[in-house]
Amino acid sequence: MEEAELVKQMIAGDRDAFTHIMERYQPQALRAAYLISGNHADSEDIVQETFAACFLYRNQIKNPEAFKGWFYRTLSRNAWKICRRTKKEQPVAEPYAGDIPDPTETLKEVILREEEKALYSAIEALPVKQRAVIVLYYYSQMSIKEIAKALGCMEGTVKSRLFHGKAKLKELLQESEKNGGRTWTILS
Amino acid sequence: MDDSILEQRIRETLEKKAQDVHVDALTSQRIQTKVEQRIKEAEHMKHRGWKKVAIVAAAICVLGSITAVAVGKPSYTSSHSSHNEEVKDFATAKAMQNGYDASVKTVESFSNGYTFQYAMPEYNQTHDENHNAMESETMMNFSYKKQGKKDVSFSATRLGTSSEIADQIMTLDNGVELRYRKLANKFVPPDYQITEAEEKLIEEGKLNVGYGSDKVELINSLHVSWVQDGVLYSLYTFEDSASNHCLLSISTNLDGRDDFLYKVYGK
Numbered sequence: 178m179e180e181a182e183l184v185k186q187m188i189a190g191d192r193d194a195f196t197h198i199m200e201r202y203q204p205q206a207l208r209a210a211y212l213i214s215g216n217h218a219d220s221e222d223i224v225q226e227t228f229a230a231c232f233l234y235r236n237q238i239k240n241p242e243a244f245k246g247w248f249y250r251t252l253s254r255n256a257w258k259i260c261r262r263t264k265k266e267q268p269v270a271e272p273y274a275g276d277i278p279d280p281t282e283t284l285k286e287v288i289l290r291e292e293e294k295a296l297y298s299a300i301e302a303l304p305v306k307q308r309a310v311i312v313l314y315y316y317s318q319m320s321i322k323e324i325a326k327a328l329g330c331m332e333g334t335v336k337s338r339l340f341h342g343k344a345k346l347k348e349l350l351q352e353s354e355k356n357g358g359r360t361w362t363i364l365s
Numbered sequence: 366m367d368d369s370i371l372e373q374r375i376r377e378t379l380e381k382k383a384q385d386v387h388v389d390a391l392t393s394q395r396i397q398t399k400v401e402q403r404i405k406e407a408e409h410m411k412h413r414g415w416k417k418v419a420i421v422a423a424a425i426c427v428l429g430s431i432t433a434v435a436v437g438k439p440s441y442t443s444s445h446s447s448h449n450e451e452v453k454d455f456a457t458a459k460a461m462q463n464g465y466d467a468s469v470k471t472v473e474s475f476s477n478g479y480t481f482q483y484a485m486p487e488y489n490q491t492h493d494e495n496h497n498a499m500e501s502e503t504m505m506n507f508s509y510k511k512q513g514k515k516d517v518s519f520s521a522t523r524l525g526t527s528s529e530i531a532d533q534i535m536t537l538d539n540g541v542e543l544r545y546r547k548l549a550n551k552f553v554p555p556d557y558q559i560t561e562a563e564e565k566l567i568e569e570g571k572l573n574v575g576y577g578s579d580k581v582e583l584i585n586s587l588h589v590s591w592v593q594d595g596v597l598y599s600l601y602t603f604e605d606s607a608s609n610h611c612l613l614s615i616s617t618n619l620d621g622r623d624d625f626l627y628k629v630y631g632k
Contacts, residue, residue, distance in 0.1 A: 208383035
């Protein structure tokens, strides 16, 4: 069934439609929440609060066609709220998946892993609002217009957060290189 | 570094990091169950005055909040109660409190006219900064009424300590310190965006934001807390719009019933 139709049914109070929406959105939402908050426990809290808000405040969804924007706006604000509540503007570092060396890894893979680790640390170091824009743009693949709608801000603000976010990442990576980190490489 | 390379790497890195999240059937079921539970609780609170619950939670959080954030130490306190467990008889409420903690003092009425209305168990829990549950307790939360005045709630906990934040401190003859404060509460829709100025007030402990309202509403609440024999007692009420200067205060020498020396009055 079309998403807009499901959303209309949910707005009308249909629990089955709500369950379908949860199933449809859950994996991506959980991953986006994880990338913004930086840890598993917070990401589950964020997603739970967002879904609960979806059903409880369904009457506020004025345009079912634009549900994705409404959903990610609620998710982002819940993420900021939870990050603030737990005083974790900077997420708690969890082991990076690439931390465990695989003996069969090639040199190319080792370098890539190191680079990804450095880059992810740099993303984690960004302020939460900047990090959210980076995640929505590069991971959730939302357009600047969609992000602006989702976050309730001007497109210029999104562009500015992206620009400054990227500049900050570049700066952090260059600093890391100076301090003995690897030089950025193009291996593909 | 070329921008397009950086952008490509950002995408790849986020994709890879996102793979840390395994959305299996169990995770999915757990989340759905908790969402259903939250909806049920919220719908229940909506009909039963969730704003009061939010203020109670804020009171415990503010008055009993703990500043330590080191791992393994309490970072915040959560609290919940249900009107389904409401008790309208003082003797029963007192017996229930004695069952939880007999050393907590209770009183049926105040000499200024506030009388017992109902009580219900309040489940308090401390958490560390990773939301892991630590200590828990159950105490009765008492509600008092007086004609023409806002209800006054009374609670006790062993899990909190007095906050350093207070608008007014009064030291009684017996050395007990009464801390009075007025807290601004803003009830907002779930998608409400907090301004930087509000963020600052929240951090300073001057504003409590409760999510769940259909529209933005501002309500002040008044709190008095004191610690006696290791128990943090709190009295709180909504500010009466008809009497902006309503002051909640307590005195130790006016009411000796139950060896519990306090009095509440509103001007």
